[in-house]
Amino acid sequence: MSLSFRLRFRPLMTAAVLAGALAVVPVSAAMAQVTAYKQAVAEASFGDETVGAFYRQNGYQPVWTGEGEAFLARRAALIEALSMADIHGLPASRYDVEGLMARMAAAHTVRDMGLLEVAMSRVFARFASDIQTGFLVPSAIDEGMVREVARRGAGEYLAEFQAADPGRYLRELAPHTTQYRALLKLKLGLERELAAGGWGPTVPGGKLAPGDSGDRVVQLRNRLIAMGYMDRSAAATYDAALQKAVQSFQLAHGLEPDGIAGDATLEEINRSVADRLKSVIVALERERWLPRDRGERHILVNQTDFSAKIVDHGRVTFETRSVIGMNTSDRRSPEFSDEMEHMVINPSWYVPRSIITKEYLPKLRNNPNAHGYLEITDSRGRRVDRNAVDFNQFSTRSFPFAMRQPPGRNNALGLVKFMFPNKYNIYLHDTPQKHLFAREVRAFSHGCIRLAQPFEFAYALLAAQEADPKSFFHGVLNTGRETKVDLTQHVPVHIIYRTAYVDDRGNPGFRRDVYGRDAKIWDALSRAGVVLTAVQG
Template identity: 55%
Template sequence: MKIAVSGRPLGLCLALALTFSATAPLAQSQFSITGFHQSVAESAARDDGLAAFYRERGFEGVWTGSTPEAQNRRNALISALTEVEAHGIPASRYDVDGLIADLRAADNAAEQGRMDVELSRILLRYAHDVNTGILNPRQVVSAIKREVPVLDSAQILADFMAAPSPSGYLRGLAPQAPEYTRLMRRQLELRALLATGGWGPTVPGGALGPGDSGDRVVALRNRLVAMGYMGRSVTQSYDEAITAAVERFQAAHGMTVDGVAGAATLTAINEPVETRLQSVLVAMERERWMNIERGDRHVWVNLTDFHANIVDFDRVTFQTRSVIGALGSDRETPEFSDEMTHMVINPSWYVPRSIIVNEYLPSLRANSGAVSHLQVIDSRGRVVSRNTNFSRFSASSFPYSMRQPPGPRNALGQVKFMFPNQYNIYLHDTPSQNLFTREVRAFSHGCIRLDDPKDFAYHLLAAQESDPVGYFEGILRTGAERRVNLETPIPVHLVYRTAFTSVTGELQFRNDIYGRDARIWQALAREGLVIEAVRG
């Protein structure tokens, strides 16, 4: 792991920019206008968007000259570039010192024209980086199906030129979601902590619990104090204060809360600051990929947290445990956003083709009466007799579909929540309630199973029904399949966060169950991101 210490304090960049503009103003009028325009045209020709932008301006400069407007633009951009580390973006993508040197050396019309276009090009790169991330998520993890809302380059340039405050426009490019702001604050704190040695020595040896004492308990106590889970203490025994601190740690890491520092808990406690900082930096990149309106009310399913939440105005108003897709490329739950439009009470389960041919057809070929809880359905919707000779069909030639009618044993339980998507993923009930007692709940074929689906339904229906419980239960008692539309569709976000914050800003961490964040970190590192400490 590469460890570096930031060489430029984050708060001093504006002075650097102002010094540049005061000592080396770019005075376009000193040189041939024709030469400047020709240089702009030639420099912009490599990029169709930039070429069109400058052509519409008659190849006039954006950044060049000693006018207050040009100086403000230069100062604003250089200031923003010197602070990219606060966003978890590699400073090496911009080489600010080299840029300033090039600007100071631009002492003729041709060089000034070239640098004017270069600053516009850098503006576009910065805008895309800070607004929607430096990576293409689908190229890193194929299960991330998210459509990243990339800004239009021409619009960036037009909005920047029209902005009354260039620095204000650049600040506004970063995601405005409260979670992004909280993550930024926490990563700066972790970087400052890294500069002073992190959380101190790790806890050696095996499990610890109430009643233990000695040096290892002291090491655990010191570690918990440094991490902020307990106040200062001189205890050398695993007392109530340490037990409560371990419980707080376990809750913040999605672990079974028992107050005992067992093997898994100690492994998590001993994780270094660098590892936690990696998770936060990945979460910030993920937030940039999701720089969209999430909805005042929305459903938020964090796969690593094994919970599904209903969120109203950034606060969780309902939460239930969930089961997600099992490990394996064909079962892992994908990440995307869509809109929930309806629920189905007393649903039928229409078995996905992949499950039919891979899991059920082999049984049918051996015994036509197998998997008798499922109906075999022909293309006209008729139930196929089990006297049929299924052994003559292969996976590619099997002409039927399969359906499980509504009932207590139905794989979807009593209700499913639909946000129609090409991945055939939805939220639903399940008769397999025992799985919700597990700490790691990755067992499904990809859909999200809910522990409290009826309460989830009541909460959604409360927006449109005066008696949501009575309404739902009345339909349920009929035993008949029924679609219930949501009067106001609700955004659903299937996300993957190994680091996130509570609404009050406390950091939470979860395991990288699918290994996706490890791949994202590796891709960020290839782009030049390093774990950097910042000194105050």
């Protein structure tokens, strides 16, 4: 037996073929071929429990190496899909299409066929999983990326594939989200820019402002024209058109839109096409990690954008600024998905033990009355007299007390918190530190997400269950009592981290890599074989 490079196999002697072959092939020889094939499949799948289980359950029947148009279509569809892996930012070397095709051409015996059958199933299952749910393990790259990715087994993919149109099935494995499709389009555009040589010379450092003129202004103008932020112009001064273009760039990159090209703005303007392309490829992998079902209504917190949004049926219906965790090893906000179950109006702040022992205990040792606005309680919840305790006798491990800040306008959580109970003790909440929302980079918290407009956020959530959500909210708030308000319908919460995305209007946006996580992901992608591609025309 042999396989041609064009994927047209000579028939494998399966049970379905035997009836028409009995006139020329002795039954004993045909049965021997079937047995040899099955043995080869069993041998090749040994140690791979999911693939092995699939073939045991289907009686070692072929998915790829059988006779007829159906098998030919499967082989052709697989080769086509693998050949386009790089379009999705996947490493082509991971699937080794040329090696697989060479192996197909070199298969001459029934045993070769059986070994090839399993090899094709393995590469198919790897590709199917990779393009649907990503191939990197988030937590292995950064401890803050605690997202749990729901991956499926090879047997499930193979069973589905057998019952489906092969080309359509493989095409529909990638995420169906508007964001994923938009990122693919953005990737292609950047690849064309890369092939064309990029956006031209960078702009030398030093602030540029309206009224300035000279060579640096011309370089700034030319780069913004190349990026598509302004029409062609011969002006050598920082005029109104250039100021407007700078503001548009700043808005698209999460910068303060003052129309002045300061150091931070110039740093982003000078980033290369290759840098932006890396961010998009990372964003594609991140999009694959997210749940397929985000929820018709869900909350989306993009850490790099310092924003929190409510999304209804794919459309942003509410958005507010946010503050995320400080960029230190113990305070960075994690990435994960959960479900918001309730809000607490007039919340107490139960101080996390890590904050008690690291920040407050050292001060209590020097002054028992430090942070007097916090109640210290024992294991039974009884208030402790600070002056009756020698705090110097306790270490960070032996400190036996809890600390609580009662409800009030100066409470660290403000006047409302939004709970999606999780093992990371992360939630969304109000804050008395309103001045922080005016900052461009808003990484100041201990890890939780602070909201600039928490009341309006609450109204939007309560609108699904209260006829007058604002009056309901303030009626509870005005009691001054800590009150839990359940959400009759839980709302999925997705805390993400995107340095590249496309907004509702189709406009690309880029953000700074606040925690350096995307740089780590790109390193992992690059080590796996992902490369930047320049596409002509």
